[in-house]
Amino acid sequence: MRRYLLILLVLLGAIVAVATFGYFREPTLGLDLQGGLEVVYEARPEAGQELTDEDLDRSVEIIRQRVDKLGVSEPEIRKQEPDQIVVAIAGEVDSERAAEVIGQTAQLEFYDLQADVEPVSAGPDGNPIPSPALLPLLTPADDLPDGTTAREWYLYGEEKERLAGPAATRAELLQQVEGGEAPEGAEFYVVPSNQTVLTCGSNADPNDEAAAATPCPGGVSAAQQWYYLYKFQPDNEEDPIPRLTGEDINGDNTDQDFDTQTGQPIVAIEFTGEGGDKFHAVTRELSQRGALIAAQNGVTGRGEDARQFAQNFAIVLDGEIRSFPIIDFTDPSLADGISGGRAQIEGDFSIEEAKDLALVLQTGALPVELVQVDSTQVSATLGADSLRQALIAGIGGLIAVALFLLIVYRFLGVVAIVGLAVYGVFLYGAILLFGVRLTLPGIAGIILTIGVAADANIVIFERIKEEVRAGKYVRAAIATG
Numbered sequence: 135m136r137r138y139l140l141i142l143l144v145l146l147g148a149i150v151a152v153a154t155f156g157y158f159r160e161p162t163l164g165l166d167l168q169g170g171l172e173v174v175y176e177a178r179p180e181a182g183q184e185l186t187d188e189d190l191d192r193s194v195e196i197i198r199q200r201v202d203k204l205g206v207s208e209p210e211i212r213k214q215e216p217d218q219i220v221v222a223i224a225g226e227v228d229s230e231r232a233a234e235v236i237g238q239t240a241q242l243e244f245y246d247l248q249a250d251v252e253p254v255s256a257g258p259d260g261n262p263i264p265s266p267a268l269l270p271l272l273t274p275a276d277d278l279p280d281g282t283t284a285r286e287w288y289l290y291g292e293e294k295e296r297l298a299g300p301a302a303t304r305a306e307l308l309q310q311v312e313g314g315e316a317p318e319g320a321e322f323y324v325v326p327s328n329q330t331v332l333t334c335g336s337n338a339d340p341n342d343e344a345a346a347a348t349p350c351p352g353g354v355s356a357a358q359q360w361y362y363l364y365k366f367q368p369d370n371e372e373d374p375i376p377r378l379t380g381e382d383i384n385g386d387n388t389d390q391d392f393d394t395q396t397g398q399p400i401v402a403i404e405f406t407g408e409g410g411d412k413f414h415a416v417t418r419e420l421s422q423r424g425a426l427i428a429a430q431n432g433v434t435g436r437g438e439d440a441r442q443f444a445q446n447f448a449i450v451l452d453g454e455i456r457s458f459p460i461i462d463f464t465d466p467s468l469a470d471g472i473s474g475g476r477a478q479i480e481g482d483f484s485i486e487e488a489k490d491l492a493l494v495l496q497t498g499a500l501p502v503e504l505v506q507v508d509s510t511q512v513s514a515t516l517g518a519d520s521l522r523q524a525l526i527a528g529i530g531g532l533i534a535v536a537l538f539l540l541i542v543y544r545f546l547g548v549v550a551i552v553g554l555a556v557y558g559v560f561l562y563g564a565i566l567l568f569g570v571r572l573t574l575p576g577i578a579g580i581i582l583t584i585g586v587a588a589d590a591n592i593v594i595f596e597r598i599k600e601e602v603r604a605g606k607y608v609r610a611a612i613a614t615g
Contacts, residue, residue: 164573264360382409410475418471
């Protein structure tokens with residue numbers, strides 16, 4: 135008897151513990167119950183690139199890592215034929231920020247600012263010259279050099295105004311034009327496959343002092359957008375351009391930080407072993423070239439006269455020059471380049487922008503560009519209605535099962551109902567303890583498990599009845615059952 139009392143006390147204590155825990159902690163609800171964000175992305179490969187299942191699988195994996203780092207639990211991420219990825223995030227989220235971080239391509243590239251620039255964007259001294267307009271840097275489609283294809287397409291009107299672009303193919307370009315046909319007098323322009331257009335600055339208010347104080351290559355203000363034409367030969371084994379890419383980054387040791395001198399948010403990056411060797415070699419080349427140019431101009435020493443010949447290393451994110459640090463050959467610590475395999479990305483970031491960029495770099499670049507084609511904010515009101523209807527249906531079903539047990543099995547039915555109630559309390563406690571996200575299908579599954587538990591009681595009770603009919607005493611029949 136004492137043993138049974140002890141078991142009963144343990145059960146009561148566990149039930150009280152679950153009730154207390156449930157009072158202070160609510161269950162985690164899924165997208166269909168509490169609302170949230172659902173975003174649909176479409177994969178758009180570059181011209182000449184074939185979209186594969188591996189590209190989509192890798193994109194899903196990267197998106198999952200990014201969503202996890204945003205602090206969102208149990209997102210729903212799935213492929214949708216033929217070329218789409220659906221991301222569903224439950225709860226109150228910053229939809230604009232989440233969609234931007236999830237779909238950001240984040241192609242990180244490093245260029246030799248002076249040596250990699252095309253002649254059309256270079257001055258007599260080899261330094262890049264910014265263009266306020268894109269058109270002068272483009273190539274007429276009919277003049278595409280032999281051995282190259284078009285990386286980007288543009289359409290300009292008779293007055294040299296941009297009508298459409300950029301687009302990966304001519305067909306996609308025409309889809310941006312009303313009627314699907316080029317107007318009379320319009321001309322097609324392209325960026326050849328061996329070139330790339332880099333930008334710097336933005337279309338910010340020219341009166342913005344912070345933007346005006348931020349320089350772009352060529353000494354111009356970042357308060358407006360500037361264009362530069364650079365070489366692009368990533369498959370050249372001897373002289374690849376860009377010099378390094380995001381594949382040379384060690385994402386595990388890349389994070390948001392603060393500049394020790396200015397206190398501004400930055401992204402501190404660490405290279406892989408091979409990437410660090412590349413970075414050291416390129417910065418050493420820049421240091422030696424700066425010293426050589428200074429000597430050719432008859433300038434020696436370490437003053438400002440010599441420093442004006444120092445070369446730059448451009449850090450480019452998604453085609454935009456974010457910073458272009460000087461490799462100052464007059465600094466003894468930089469005379470042999472930068473070793474150690476670390477660098478930092480500056481760019482007038484807010485703390486949140488720097489964190490988002492670090493997050494994207496940590497998870498790696500997406501293998502294809504993802505374009506957001508749909509975004510739906512699922513209403514929490516709709517979720518509350520669904521939850522209420524599910525609870526009504528569940529309670530109704532449980533009452534029906536309880537009545538059946540009472541009518542058919544009487545006292546044994548009471549025992550079964552008490553046992554099911556204890557089972558339900560423990561199951562709810564486990565859901566709260568492990569933070570299980572409840573969805574409508576999940577609630578249906580919980581009701582199904584309770585039904586299975588009831589069915590197990592019925593099997594036992596029927597065996598007990600058989601044993602009683604066979605002439606056994608009730609205690610012996612229960613033990614056998």
